[in-house]
């Protein structure tokens with residue numbers, strides 16, 4: 084039986100519809116799960132994405148990119164395939180892509196998380212025969228801090244720094260994590276500042292109707308003096324830029340699932356690590372896979388060998404698929 | 418334990434010395450005397466003995482977490498630390514309780530008296546009452562592996578802040594063979610003149626590496642000698658007995674029974690700084706010989722015969738019971754020579770001879786032949802310098818010999834653990850043998866984070882085969898591997914074993930075909946093995 088979806092060196096391919104899902108090389112037609120750079124690459128003929136993902140795609144790929152949109156749950160026929168997009172809970176607009184061909188249903192998860200972050204459309208399990216699941220954090224050592232406790236931790240850290248007269252720099256990925264953190268923290272503690280990459284993404288999301296607390300971009304005239312006790316939401320690479328010098332003695336923290344690991348926290352050379360991720364933790368992955376009812380599971384993106392073996396022992400027909408998503412090392416590792 | 422866990426977190430996560438110092442001083446000011454004493458003990462390496470085997474802990478943790486053992490092991494590989502792995506996989510505690518650090522240490526110690534079943538339920542009950550971070554610390558106590566990123570020096574500075582005592586006085590008080598069971602906060606820290614100081618060594622003075630000694634100025638102000646490749650130690654002759662301390666403040670007197678006779682030749686109140694070396698026929702045997710011997714719990718007659726040790730003395734810190742550390746190096750050295758002159762020549766004690774030189778170029782030539790003398794290079798000491806405590810820049814320099822190097826092909830990659838869990842950092846390297854690539858070394862350090870990220874992405878796309886966590890990759894990249902020594906080994910396919918191999922640089926300019934061969938390695942073995 085030829086699969087509804089197949090795995091090629093360009094990405095996940097659907098022969099019946101002649102399209103790719105999140106390809107990593109230029110192809111004619113691609114369905115995009117979400118706007119992170121390892122899933123949505125430039126140079127593709129036609130893109131199809133959710134209405135919530137399209138603005139970020141346009142922002143990243145420019146006006147020339149040909150981007151069509153689809154609503155969550157809407158079914159569209161492409162060739163002999165019926166495709167629909169369903170919330171993945173990863174970032175605003177993120178989707179799992181369901182592909183049905185002649186009664187057989189496959190779902191490609193993209194990146195997902197099962198906990199409701201209060202920002203992204205909440206994950207919805209989709210019943211299917213075969214499920215292609217990410218497993219960035221597919222080991223039982225990964226358990227996310229509950230949202231409420233996380234809020235306490237970050238607010239406590241920020242407030243303590245502010246009381247000592249220090250700024251707080253919190254590192255996070257520009258799309259998704261940054262906005263989630265803005266909505267998590269207590270803006271009453273002090274001013275909320277953003278670096279350019281974050282503020283640009285904020286503008287895109289605000290324009291599509293997502294409510295975010297008021298933020299002040301770090302322009303030339305913004306410093307520790309002008310905004311005492313500020314919390315700065317910064318992208319990982321930006322903390323070595325010039326603006327950081329205007330906040331001497333600032334406390335630094337990083338928000339990522341990798342912060343679970345003491346060694347990774349120490350390698351970052353930061354003062355604090357907050358365990359928060361837009362990927363599913365161990366319990367989330369297991370629950371999501373169970374909820375699909377899939378007989379066949381393909382795992383990508385992370386601790387694939389261990390997770391595949393675990394799934395097989397749980398009675399699934401599980402396989403490892405090699406992909407080019409950088410989720411387990413690159414920028415998505417935030 | 419919550420307070421202690423909070424202290425640990427602040428110290429562990431901060432990169433700023435002043436933050437660590439403040440956290441420690443603050444904690445020491447608030448904790449109970451017993452917790453304070455245990456904290457100092459833990460931070461200075463005086464940890465309770467391992468109470469449960471690692472094997473049992475893994476089994477119990479896997480059982481409580483309902484995980485197959487292989488998955489626990491895979492997780493452990495990623496985390497890189499057993500105590501941390503256990504603390505992460507266990508379910509949340511059902512009965513959280515806050516007990517003191519001393520309470521948990523007493524719990525750990527009490528395990529020794531229990532049978533296996535009772536031990537297991539005690540450990541599981543403890544897990545069930547501790548939060549993740551506290552659990553991690555409890556597990557560290559259980560496995561006897563408690564270490565933290567705080568130097569003894571920083572610990573002592575914090576103690577000085579919280580007690581108002583002088584750093585040097587405290588450093589001396591904290592050395593030696595005490596444990597919280599054999600002393601009290603009062604006796605150890607508060608008491609004025611501890612009488613039981615007879616065995617205590619002085620804090621070691623540590624050298625800094627030097628790249629270009631010509632920067633040090635005129636050679637006349639400097640004394641040079643070999644950098645011996647053994648175990649740095651202090652030989653202490655006091656109160657009618659003798660003690661040998663390693664640089665890591667470990668008491669090693671019984672490890673080296675042949676050095677006991679030195680007590681007969683040295684006057685009471687003598688302390689020497691030097692190197693313990695495996696030594697025969699007038700020359701060092703190399704570190705390998707010594708290492709084999711230190712590995713043994715009890716020194717066998719065979720080890721005594723095959724790797725006899727001597728004490729290679731290079732400094733005199735105490736004579737006639739008087740502390741000489743403030744005297745200039747040259748003066749201490751003269752007194753050391755006088756002391757050694759009284760010792761029979763066949764005793765296992767030698768003077769580390771001065772290497773005379775009148776120009777840095779001449780000294781460079783001496784350094785160049787270090788490897789054939791089984792030494793690591795040269796030590797350069799300022800003639801006028803006092804003996805300082807710890808690693809202080811300026812007076813003592815080590816000028817190590819350049820490492821040996823080969824160009825090798827990367828053939829396997831494995832992800833790192835702990836701080837490098839999400840990168841491929843552990844590589845196996847091979848050299849050519851005819852048309853085959855023969856693995857000969859593993860290395861995991863020497864690249865920048867950016868290079869590790871680049872190679873990680875490459876490994877992911879160029880995996881030929883997986884063996885558990887190990888990936889066989891296309892032979893495509895050549896690295897220059899540096900190492901300190903080479904010896905024959907029947908346990909390795911290549912027939913050689915390297916000492917401290919690491920990646921010196923990524924040779925992007927070199928095609929795979931131009932990597933070194935097994936014949937090249939054998940030639941090095943013949944020269945330096």
Ligand SMILES: [Zn+2]
Pocket residue numbers: 117119122173194415
């Ligand atoms: Zn993503």
Ligand SMILES: [Zn+2]
Pocket residue numbers: 119121122194408409410415
């Ligand atoms: Zn991803």
